[in-house]
Amino acid sequence: MPTFTTTEDCPEYYFEERCYIRELLNSEQTPGLSIAQARVLPGVTTVLHALKGTEVYYILSGEGVAEVGEERSTVTAGMLVHILPGKAQCIYNSGKEDLVFLAICSPRFLPEDYQSLGD
Template identity: 50%
Template sequence: MVPDWFVPGAAAAEFWTAERCFITELLNTSASPEVSLAIARVEPGVTTQLHCLAGVVERYVVRRGRGVLEVDGRRQPLMAGDQALIAAGAAQRITNDGSEELEFYCVCTPRFTPDCYVNLEDEGNETN
């Protein structure tokens, strides 16, 4: 019998999102509602969609590359090893201003679900 604390591994396939980046979900299951973990990949020259996560705090940990993160209108350069804590409901997007792909871990608490994602560009808030 499999213990209730065990979550079997699945082939984590990368997928393209309307946010203009690639995502690989490493941990996102109803068995662990308190957290999710993904890797985001942004191609050079791309700025992700302006959005917020309703009721979800997001943390970025940059794996490789560099970029400029914008949170509630404030911009901060990020490079490998840097981290960012993005409050629930904060308007956010990131630009890959480097020549290589930008990759970062996305840790969400509670876990990310599609219904928490709010596209702020559709609301006419595009400022880039």
């Protein structure tokens, strides 16, 4: 894994959660951490899901509503959403622009640690 990476080095792909993902850091060399840039289109809600590990959303741009367990909050650029292991979560893009955020996972995100709780 290179020491320096740009977003151009990390191709964006569509994930079944109904968002676009760009894996910025997700490697066996850093098992304790992964960082992805997520992009949710206007009017879209991601699939309700849970992870085995801790996840943090850091909102870069756009606006939305994050749901974590029983809590809901409007989120905008500069906000942080802390999600404990096993908590149900989703995010809705309530704005007119793409909602873009970093999804920081500890330990690193692995597909087998993802549990869909909805459709």
